[in-house]
Amino acid sequence: MVAVLTRIFGLQNIELAEDVVQDAFAKALKEWTYAIPENPAGWLMTVAKNKAIDTVRRQRYQKEFAADVAPLLKSEYTVQPVIDKLFMETEIQDSQLRMIFACCHPALNEMEQIALTLKTCSGFSIDEIARALLSNNEAIKKRLQRARQFIADEKLQFDIPLGDDLKTRLDTVLNVLYLLFNEGYNSGSKETLIRKELCEEAIRLSVLVTENKFTSYPKSFSLVALMSLLASRFDARLDENGEIILLQDQNRSKWNYDLINTGLNYLNKSAEGDEICEYHIEAAIVAQHSMADNFEETDWNQILELYNVLVQINPSPVVSLNRAIVVGKLKGTAVALKVIQSIDGIDKLIEKNYQFPATLGELYSQLFNYKEAKSYFEKAILLTNSPAEKKLLQKKMNNLLNIEKQ
Numbered sequence: 234m235v236a237v238l239t240r241i242f243g244l245q246n247i248e249l250a251e252d253v254v255q256d257a258f259a260k261a262l263k264e265w266t267y268a269i270p271e272n273p274a275g276w277l278m279t280v281a282k283n284k285a286i287d288t289v290r291r292q293r294y295q296k297e298f299a300a301d302v303a304p305l306l307k308s309e310y311t312v313q314p315v316i317d318k319l320f321m322e323t324e325i326q327d328s329q330l331r332m333i334f335a336c337c338h339p340a341l342n343e344m345e346q347i348a349l350t351l352k353t354c355s356g357f358s359i360d361e362i363a364r365a366l367l368s369n370n371e372a373i374k375k376r377l378q379r380a381r382q383f384i385a386d387e388k389l390q391f392d393i394p395l396g397d398d399l400k401t402r403l404d405t406v407l408n409v410l411y412l413l414f415n416e417g418y419n420s421g422s423k424e425t426l427i428r429k430e431l432c433e434e435a436i437r438l439s440v441l442v443t444e445n446k447f448t449s450y451p452k453s454f455s456l457v458a459l460m461s462l463l464a465s466r467f468d469a470r471l472d473e474n475g476e477i478i479l480l481q482d483q484n485r486s487k488w489n490y491d492l493i494n495t496g497l498n499y500l501n502k503s504a505e506g507d508e509i510c511e512y513h514i515e516a517a518i519v520a521q522h523s524m525a526d527n528f529e530e531t532d533w534n535q536i537l538e539l540y541n542v543l544v545q546i547n548p549s550p551v552v553s554l555n556r557a558i559v560v561g562k563l564k565g566t567a568v569a570l571k572v573i574q575s576i577d578g579i580d581k582l583i584e585k586n587y588q589f590p591a592t593l594g595e596l597y598s599q600l601f602n603y604k605e606a607k608s609y610f611e612k613a614i615l616l617t618n619s620p621a622e623k624k625l626l627q628k629k630m631n632n633l634l635n636i637e638k639q
Contacts, residue, residue, distance in 0.1 A: 234281045235353060236332035240319055241285055241306075243299040244335050245388045247353065247381065253288060257281040282320045286313055297388075329354065330441050330448075337405040338389055339398070345380040348373055350409045355434065357416070365412045399447055406448075407456050407512070410439050414460050419619070426477065426621040427467060436460045443499075452510045455503035459516035461496035462523050465489040477625045481528040493523045514543040533562045550582050554592060566599045583609075587616035591626060603633045 234257065238250035257280040261273075270276040289298070289306050298306055302319075306312055318324060336350040344366060351357040351365065363373045383389075417431025439457045442448045469487040472478055500516050518539045525531045540556035553576045561569025573579065573593065583589045594609035610630045614623050 234278060236328040237278075237319055237325055238281065238285055239299075239332060239335075240324070240328040241289070241299060241302060241316060243297065243303075243388075244390065245385050246296065246298070247384065249288070249296075253281055253284045256284055278320060282316060286316050289316070326441055329438065330445060333406050333409065333438065333442075334399075334402050335389065337402045337409065338384075339401050340387065340389070341380050341383060343405060344368075345376045346405050347409050347412065348376045349380045350406075351412065352377060354409075354438075355413050355431075357413075361416060365416055403442075403448060403450065403453070406442065407439075407452060410435050410442070411456060411460075411512070413438075414463075418463060425475065426471060426619055429467060432460065432464050432467075436464065443502075451503045451506045451508050452512060453503075454499045455510060455512040455516050458496045458499035458503055459512050459519060461492050461499060462516060462519040465492035465496065465523065471621070475621060476628075477621050479625075480522065485527065488523070496520065496523070509542075509546070511543060511547040514539050514546065518543070531562075533559055537563060550576055550578065551586070551588065554588060558592065561596065566596050570596050570600075583612065585616070587613040587622070590616065591622075594626070594629065598629070598633060603636065607633055 234254045235247070235250050238253055239247055242249050257277050260280055261277060265273075289312050290309070293306050293312070297303065302315055306315060319328065333350055333354050336353055337346045339346075341349065347366060348362050351362050352359075357365070359370050359373050362368075363370050366373070414432050414435035417428040417433075417435065420426055420428045420431070436457065439453065439460060442453045443457055465488050466480075466483065468489065469483040469485065470478055478484075496516065497520060500513075500520060503513055503516070518536055521532055521536050521539070537556070537559045540552070540559055544552050544556055554573060557569045557572035557576075560572050570593070573589075573596075576582065579589070583593070590609040591613035594606045594613060597603075597606035597609060607630055610626050610633075614626045614630075617623060617626070
C-alpha cells in the first residue's frame, strides 16, 4: 500500500503515504470490531485508494506529487482514473519493485539504504532492523531520519534505474531481500524460530526482480534459488513442541520437493553468463544437501570445494566457521578446531556471536572434553535471544551432564 501511494505522491512525500496507510488501518480497527470482510487486503486497498483520491483532490495545487503522474492529477476528471490504474495488480507489483530500488538510492550510504528499505518495503520494526544490521535502536532511528530528510530535500525520483545505475543498486536490493529472508528463517522473535510470512515475502519480491527485464541478472536468479532450497525444509526444522531439529536428524520426507525443484530450476537459470556471486555458491551448497537421500550420503568433498570458493568471494567469519565444520566432517574434529582458532578475531567473535561458542561447544563435546564444551554452551545461551536456540543448547548441556553422571 505504501509502495502504490508513493508511486502517486512521489518519494519525497513518503510520510504522507504512510499517514494514508495508517488511516486505512485505523478505520479497519474501528469497523472490523464485529465482522472482518471476506477480502481484508482488498478492503484496505480500497480504503487507501479512496483516501488517496481525497488527498490529491484537496492538495493537488499545494503539493508536488510524482513527476510522471503529477500533470494528470491536476484535473478533477483524471484524478480517479489515474489512481484506479495505479491500484491494479500489475501496477501494484511494479510499484513494489520501484519502491525497493528507490529506497536503495546510491546517494544514501548503504546502511541507510538497507534500513530504509527494510522499514518501508518490508515493515520491519526498529528492533528487527537493528538486529539485522548488528546495530542499536537509536542508531537505526537516526539513519532513517537522515534518509527521509535527504529524500525530501533532494526530491529523489521514484524510478527503476537503468544501465550502470541499476547494477549499482541491484546488489543492495538483493542484500535487503536476503536479510528479510534470514529474519524469517532464523527469527529473533521470542514467539517462533521461523516466520514463514517474511520468507514468503522475500521470495515473492525476489521473483519480481527476476521477472523485470532490467533486473533479471544471474545473481537475481541465484538468490531465488537459495531461498527456495532453504524454504523447502520448513516443515522438518521444528518438532511438535517448537524445538529445533538439526539437519542430520530431519525427516527428509517432510521436505518440500516442489520447492527444491523450483530452487534447482532457478539455480540452472543463474548459470547463464560468466558472473558468480556468493548467492550462487550458497545455493549450490544447499543444493548438495537437498539432493542427498540422507545425511550420511552428503557429498562433503563437493561442499568443501564450494566453501573454498565462497570464502574467497565472501571472507566473512561466519563463512569461515561453516567451512571449518565441513572440514571437520572430512578431516576430524581436532582439525576443525584448529581452523576455527585460526579465524581472524576469533576471541572477540566468541564473545559476540552465539554461533561461534555453540559450534565450539559441539566440537569439544565430540572430543569428550565436557568441561570445555559446557563452558561454551553456557556462553552461547547468553548470546542468543531465540528461545528455540536456547532450548537446543540447554538440551546439549543436559546430555553432557547425564554422560558425566554415568
